[in-house]
Amino acid sequence: MKxxxxxxxxxxxxLNWFAAWWRAWTTFWFTPSNxxxxxxxxxxxxxxxxxxxxxxxxxxxxFFGLSGWQSTGNVWRLNDQPWxxxxxxxxxxxxxxxxxxxxSLFAAMSLSVGFVTRPAACIALAGYVSAVNRAxxxxxxxxxxxxxxxxxxxxxxxxxxxxxxxxxxxxxxVPNTETTIALRLIQVHLCTLYFFSGCGKLLGASWWxxxxxxxxxANIQYRTIDLTFLAWHPLLINALTxxxxxxxxSYAALIWPRLTRPLVxxxxxxxxxxxxxxxxxxxxxxxMLIANMAFLPPHLxxxxxxxxxxxxxxxxx
Amino acid sequence: xxxxxxxxxDQTTRQQWPLAVRLFASVAILVYxxxxxxxxxxGPPPASELANVILQPFRPLVGAIxxxxxxxxxxxxxxxxxxxxxxxxxxxxxxxxGVIPDAETDWPRLLYHRRFMIPEKIAALVPPPRxxxxxxxxxxRDWQPFAEDIANHLLTKHxxxxxxxxxxxxxxxxxxxxxxxxxxxxxxxxxxxxxxRERTSL
Numbered sequence: 001m002k003x004x005x006x007x008x009x010x011x012x013x014x015l016n017w018f019a020a021w022w023r024a025w026t027t028f029w030f031t032p033s034n035x036x037x038x039x040x041x042x043x044x045x046x047x048x049x050x051x052x053x054x055x056x057x058x059x060x061x062x063f064f065g066l067s068g069w070q071s072t073g074n075v076w077r078l079n080d081q082p083w084x085x086x087x088x089x090x091x092x093x094x095x096x097x098x099x100x101x102x103x104s105l106f107a108a109m110s111l112s113v114g115f116v117t118r119p120a121a122c123i124a125l126a127g128y129v130s131a132v133n134r135a136x137x138x139x140x141x142x143x144x145x146x147x148x149x150x151x152x153x154x155x156x157x158x159x160x161x162x163x164x165x166x167x168x169x170x171x172x173x174v175p176n177t178e179t180t181i182a183l184r185l186i187q188v189h190l191c192t193l194y195f196f197s198g199c200g201k202l203l204g205a206s207w208w209x210x211x212x213x214x215x216x217x218a219n220i221q222y223r224t225i226d227l228t229f230l231a232w233h234p235l236l237i238n239a240l241t242x243x244x245x246x247x248x249x250s251y252a253a254l255i256w257p258r259l260t261r262p263l264v265x266x267x268x269x270x271x272x273x274x275x276x277x278x279x280x281x282x283x284x285x286x287x288m289l290i291a292n293m294a295f296l297p298p299h300l301x302x303x304x305x306x307x308x309x310x311x312x313x314x315x316x317x
Numbered sequence: 318x319x320x321x322x323x324x325x326x327d328q329t330t331r332q333q334w335p336l337a338v339r340l341f342a343s344v345a346i347l348v349y350x351x352x353x354x355x356x357x358x359x360g361p362p363p364a365s366e367l368a369n370v371i372l373q374p375f376r377p378l379v380g381a382i383x384x385x386x387x388x389x390x391x392x393x394x395x396x397x398x399x400x401x402x403x404x405x406x407x408x409x410x411x412x413x414x415g416v417i418p419d420a421e422t423d424w425p426r427l428l429y430h431r432r433f434m435i436p437e438k439i440a441a442l443v444p445p446p447r448x449x450x451x452x453x454x455x456x457x458r459d460w461q462p463f464a465e466d467i468a469n470h471l472l473t474k475h476x477x478x479x480x481x482x483x484x485x486x487x488x489x490x491x492x493x494x495x496x497x498x499x500x501x502x503x504x505x506x507x508x509x510x511x512x513x514r515e516r517t518s519l
Contacts, residue, residue, distance in 0.1 A: 196357035215395030
């Protein structure tokens with residue numbers, strides 16, 4: 001009898017446990033959100049992507065041409081064929097590659113202003129993927145971060161606010177689930193990025209020794225602002241290095257609690273603006289900051305309390 | 318759950334999705350999350366075989382939307398910077414010299430960084446000159462196709478006959494060396510001489 005009772009109780013507990021998980025999962029992913037923040041992200045991502053396309057245009061022959069820095073026949077050496085597709089592969093002339101880049105550029109601009117937003121986001125994604133898959137020798141972190149945000153901008157109602165589309169739409173935009181999924185995907189992807197970036201650094205002695213930052217400061221290939229005076233302040237180099245390491249490794253945990261989130265975001269501003277200004281990678285820094293904006297309140301009013309604030313439990317906040 | 322994303326139960330909030338839609342969306346979200354997390358787990362080295370095995374069915378999705386990133390920014394250690402020096406003999410018999418990237422002419426900065434990635438990515442494939450001959454010979458198969466492409470691009474762009482490439486690893490001084498005004502020599506590795514698509518020497 002006792003065993004039966006125990007197993008029955010255990011079964012009930014298991015069901016409750018799964019039910020609690022399902023409730024938490026659906027609350028996390030499917031609670032409607034205000035599309036205002038996603039609209040702001042759309043404007044900024046579209047603008048950065050348009051800029052990226054403009055720069056691709058500056059060396060078309062080198063990036064996508066038949067006699068480019070990397071021939072199409074050697075692209076497989078840096079990516080996973082046939083899955084890494086690109087609309088530049090069949091393009092045989094400079095006119096064709098230029099036309100395709102202009103399509104990407106206009107799609108990115110259309111995305112930024114929110115004109116036929118979802119189709120524009122789809123074409124912008126296709127253009128982005130095509131570029132990075134055709135020219136893997138020329139891509140870096142900036143491209144990785146742009147890619148984080150394009151699929152979510154297709155999923156969410158990114159054109160519902162602050163857009164040309166919203167001017168012509170008769171219905172008022174309302175909080176919706178697609179927007180929540182989009183913002184959550186950016187948030188979780190960003191946590192994944194920082195987690196692996198931080199873990200990768202833990203393999204390096206210079207990060208443990210607190211000297212890694214010097215490696216970036218002393219590298220003349222990156223330098224746009226001379227910070228070599230830090231050589232006279234080794235403890236400051238240690239503090240900056242270890243602070244960056246701890247922040248990256250702990251980001252995925254500390255960004256969620258309401259108490260620590262502002263500190264984590266403030267550190268993101270410090271780190272990414274620092275990288276942008278001193279290492280000349282402003283586009284990368286801005287892209288990372290834009291992605292971090294996904295953790296701001298969706299209605300963008302920091303002081304406003306939602307009408308149902310009594311429901312706020314403080315868990316996962 | 319952020320406070321701001323709590324359900325807004327008034328007429329301005331779209332109704333929550335039906336259970337079937339939420340279940341379908343949940344599966345799609347899980348697939349997407351795996352496509353995000355598996356590539357950095359599966360590479361670059363060191364990486365487990367298990368992660369690579371699990372990644373296999375996700376390769377079409379990962380490739381289709383370009384999610385195959387390692388996210389190892391400045392890891393495991395920020396290393397020295399690299400550039401490629403080239404010397405070209407043109408059809409008219411002139412000698413041209415250049416460097417990739419060229420901080421003087423590669424502007425805007427994003428263009429500079431896109432070109433800067435060329436020597437940085439090739440440097441990851443080229444062993445240092447002091448490495449054993451066998452390792453250097455083996456590595457040639459990895460980096461030489463890229464060097465041939467770069468040479469061909471330069472020859473086409475400048476109407477050249479032959480170009481010689483060198484990979485330069487710029488010396489990274491430590492804090493003590495910098496304070497004492499000392500600096501080591503840059504490390505130069507020959508990448509070969511090329512005439513159009515035909516390699517003439519190594």
